[in-house]
Amino acid sequence: MTVAQLIFYVIAALAVAGGLGVVLARNTVYAALFLILALLAVAGVYILLASEFLALVQVLIYAGAVTVLMLFALMLTRVGDLPETMTGAQWPLAAVVSSLLMGLLVTTVATSDWPGDADGTITRIPFEQLGEALFRQWAVPFEIASLVLLIALVGAIVLARDEDDDVEESE
Amino acid sequence: MLALTYDVGNIWLDSLLGVLALVALMTVSALMLIWLERKISARIQMRLGPMRVGPYGLLQTAADALKLIGKEDLRPKTANRWVFELAPFAVFVPTFAALVTIPFTRDWAIAFLDLGLFYVVAVTGLAFVGFLMAGWASDNKYALLGGMRAAAQLISYEVPMVVTLVAVAMVAGSLNLSEIVLFQNRIPLFVWQPLGFFIFIVAALAELERQPFDIPTAESEVVGGPFIEYSGIRWSMFFLASYTSLLIYSLLGSIVFLGGWEWPLGTEAGLWLQILLILVKTSLFIAFFMWVRFALVRLRIDQLMSYCWKVLIPLAFLQVFLNGLVLVYGWPDGFLLLTSGAGLALAMYIIYRAVDTEPRELRMVPARGGGSSAQAATVDATGSG
Numbered sequence: 001m002t003v004a005q006l007i008f009y010v011i012a013a014l015a016v017a018g019g020l021g022v023v024l025a026r027n028t029v030y031a032a033l034f035l036i037l038a039l040l041a042v043a044g045v046y047i048l049l050a051s052e053f054l055a056l057v058q059v060l061i062y063a064g065a066v067t068v069l070m071l072f073a074l075m076l077t078r079v080g081d082l083p084e085t086m087t088g089a090q091w092p093l094a095a096v097v098s099s100l101l102m103g104l105l106v107t108t109v110a111t112s113d114w115p116g117d118a119d120g121t122i123t124r125i126p127f128e129q130l131g132e133a134l135f136r137q138w139a140v141p142f143e144i145a146s147l148v149l150l151i152a153l154v155g156a157i158v159l160a161r162d163e164d165d166d167v168e169e170s171e
Numbered sequence: 172m173l174a175l176t177y178d179v180g181n182i183w184l185d186s187l188l189g190v191l192a193l194v195a196l197m198t199v200s201a202l203m204l205i206w207l208e209r210k211i212s213a214r215i216q217m218r219l220g221p222m223r224v225g226p227y228g229l230l231q232t233a234a235d236a237l238k239l240i241g242k243e244d245l246r247p248k249t250a251n252r253w254v255f256e257l258a259p260f261a262v263f264v265p266t267f268a269a270l271v272t273i274p275f276t277r278d279w280a281i282a283f284l285d286l287g288l289f290y291v292v293a294v295t296g297l298a299f300v301g302f303l304m305a306g307w308a309s310d311n312k313y314a315l316l317g318g319m320r321a322a323a324q325l326i327s328y329e330v331p332m333v334v335t336l337v338a339v340a341m342v343a344g345s346l347n348l349s350e351i352v353l354f355q356n357r358i359p360l361f362v363w364q365p366l367g368f369f370i371f372i373v374a375a376l377a378e379l380e381r382q383p384f385d386i387p388t389a390e391s392e393v394v395g396g397p398f399i400e401y402s403g404i405r406w407s408m409f410f411l412a413s414y415t416s417l418l419i420y421s422l423l424g425s426i427v428f429l430g431g432w433e434w435p436l437g438t439e440a441g442l443w444l445q446i447l448l449i450l451v452k453t454s455l456f457i458a459f460f461m462w463v464r465f466a467l468v469r470l471r472i473d474q475l476m477s478y479c480w481k482v483l484i485p486l487a488f489l490q491v492f493l494n495g496l497v498l499v500y501g502w503p504d505g506f507l508l509l510t511s512g513a514g515l516a517l518a519m520y521i522i523y524r525a526v527d528t529e530p531r532e533l534r535m536v537p538a539r540g541g542g543s544s545a546q547a548a549t550v551d552a553t554g555s556g
Contacts, residue, residue: 029307033254036300052286056293064296065326068303072322075307075315127286 008048015041032070039063053127189281193270201414205232208461215465242403247310250400254308259401259408261301266412266419269294273422274349276432276445287348288340291423292333295378295416299325302387305397305409317396320472321380321387327479328377328384334487335367335374339427341494352431359430363507366514367490368428370483372459375420377479379413381460383467386475417460418453425452474525482521489514 018038025031039062046055134142206221206229213220221228246255272287274280284290299322306318340346342363343354351360361368377384388396398409425431429452432445440448470478493510496502 029254033300033304040297052284053289056286056289060289060293060296064293064299065329068299068322068326071300071303071307072319075303076319 004048008045011041011044011048014038015045028074029071032067032074035070036063036067039067050122050124053130189271193267193281197267197270197411197415197418200418201411202232202236204414204417204457205235205410207457208464211458211461212465215462236407239407240404244404245400245402247400249310251308251310254304255400256405258301258305258308258397259405259412261304262298263301263408263412265294265297265301266415269419270415272348273419274352274426274431275422275449276442277349278442280349283349284347286346288336288346288351288427291348291419292329292336295419296325296329298412298416302397305401309397309400311400313393313395314397314399317387317393317399320393321397323472324377324380324384324387324475327476328374328483331370331479331483331487332374332378334484334491335370336427338364338367338487338490338494341491341498348426348431352426352433355430356433357435359428359435361428363504364428364490364494364511365508366486366511366518369515369518370487370490371424371428373483375424376460376463377475379416379420379460381417382464383470384475385464385469386472389469417457421453421456421460422449424456425449429455478525482518486514486518 015038018034018036018041021034022031022038025034039058043055043058043063046052046058209231210220210228221231224230224234246252269291271281272284272290274283274287302321302325303318306314306316306321309315339351339360342360343351345351345354376382380387386392388398393399398406401409426449431452432440432449434440434444434448490511493507493514497504497507
C-alpha cells in the first residue's frame with residue numbers, strides 16, 4: 001500500500017464517519033458539525049485527485065460558508081426544544097429512499113465510462129481551462145444558474161419582509 | 172523556512188521542519204504583536220505601557236503567557252463538553268494552515284501554491300465555525316450572541332474581501348502570491364487600484380474583529396463574546412489565533428497591494444533587503460490596524476451590516492468591472508487609476524455623509540410574543556447607542 005493509498009483510506013474513513021454522524025446524531029448542531037467533517041474529508045479526496053481548485057471551492061463555499069449558515073440557523077433555534085426533528089416518524093421511509101438513492105448513485109458511478117480516466121491515471125486539468133469552459137463554452141447555463149440563485153435570494157427577502165409587515169399591521 | 176533554503180531531501184522531515192518554523196514564527200510574532208499593541212495603545216493614551224519586565228517591558232507578554240499556561244482550564248458545568256473543548260482548535264488550526272502558503276521572500280515559503288491567494292481566503296474562512304462552536308457550547312447568552320455576531324460579520328465581510336482579491340488576481344493574471352508580487356514589481360497595485368486597497372483594509376479590519384468592527388467581542392455589549400467562558404490555555408489559543416490572523420492579513424496586504432518583498436521601482440533586492448522590505452510593509456499594515464483600534468469608536472451591528480452590503484460589496488464589484496474593461500479593451504492603466512480613485516472618493520463621501528447627518532429616530536419594535544407589556548417606543552439613536 002502506497003502512502004497515497006493510506007492517506008486516501010484515512011480521509012475516506014473520516015468522510016464516512018462524518019456522513020454517518022450527520023445521519024445518526026440526535027443533536028442537530030452535532031449533525032451540522034459532522035457535516036463539516038464530511039465535506040472537508042471530501043475536499044481531501046479532491047486534493048488526492050489533483051484537483052486543488054475544486055477542493056478549495058469545497059472548503060470555501062461548503063465547509064466555510066454553507067455550514068456556517070446552517071449552524072447559524074440551528075443555534076438561533078433551541079435545539080433541545082425540538083427533539084422530533086432528528087427522530088421524526090418518517091425515518092424508516094427516509095432510510096429506504098436514501099438507500100435506494102445511494103444504490104442508484106453507486107451503480108451509475110461504477111458502470112459509467114468516465115472520459116479521460118480509462119487508463120487509470122489522474123488527468124490534471126489546470127483551473128484556467130476550467131474557467132474557459134465555464135465562462136466561454138458553458139456561459140449560458142452558468143448565467144441561468146446564477147439567475148436561479150438570484151431569484152431564490154429575492155424570494156427569501158420577499159418572504160422575510162412580508163412577515164415584518166404583518167407585525168406592523170398587528171400593532 | 173529552513174526547510175526551503177536547505178533541501179533536506181526527505182519530504183516528511185521537510186514538512187516537520189516547516190511546521191516547526193511556522194510554530195516558532197507564530198509564537199514569537201504573537202508575543203511581539205501583543206507587546207507592540209500595548210505600547211502603541213499606551214502612547215496614544217499618553218501612558219507608558221508595560222515597563223517593568225525586561226527592557227521597555229519587552230518580556231511582559233512572555234510573563235503573561237506563562238501565567239496563562241499556569242491557569243486552570245475551566246469549563247462551565249452546563250457547557251457542551253466536546254464542542255466547547257474543540258472550538259479553540261477550530262479557530263487555531265485554519266489560521267495556522269493559512270500561514271503555510273504565504274511567501275516571505277522570493278525563495279522563502281513553506282509551500283508555493285498556484286492557488287495561494289485562494290487557499291489563504293478559503294482556509295481562513297474555516298475559522299468562522301470555531302467562533303460559532305465556542306459561542307454555542309459555552310451555554311451562555313452573551314457568548315451565543317457574540318458567536319452569532321461573529322459568524323454574521325465574518326461571512327458578510329468575506330464577500331468584499333474575496334471580490335477585491337479577485338480584482339487583483341484578474342489584473343495579475345494569477346492566483347499565485349509570488350507571481351502577483353512579480354507582476355507588480357514596478358509599481359505596486361495600490362497605486363492602480365486605490366478603491367480595492369481601501370476595501371481590502373476595511374474588510375480585513377472586520378475579518379480580524381478589531382475596532383471599529385469588534386462587535387462580536389465587544390466588552391461593553393457582550394462582555395467578550397464567544398470567549399467569555401474560556402480561560403487559561405484555551406483562551407490564549409483564541410488570542411494567539413487572533414494575532415496570527417493580524418499577521419496573515421498584514422502579510423497578505425503587503426504582498427498583494429504593496430509589492431511584497433520587491434523595491435517599488437523594480438530593482439532586484441537581495442535576501443536581507445527582501446526580508447527588511449516585507450517586514451517594513453507588513454509593519455505598516457500592523458501599525459495602521461493598531462492605530463485605528465484606538466482612534467475610532469465601535470459601530471452598531473446594523474451599521475456594520477448595511478455598510479458591508481450596501482457600500483463595500485457594490486464598490487468591490489465596481490472595481491472588478493473596471494478591471495474587466497481595462498483588460499478586455501486594453502485601455503491604459505491610467506484609466507484604472509482615475510476611475511478607481513473616483514470610486515475611492517465616492518466611498519469616502521458615503522462615509523462622510525453617514526457621519527455628518529443627524530442620527531435618525533430609531534423605532535423600537537416589540538419582541539414577538541412579548542404580550543401586552545411590549546409597547547412601541549421611540550428613542551433617539553444617541554440615547555440608545
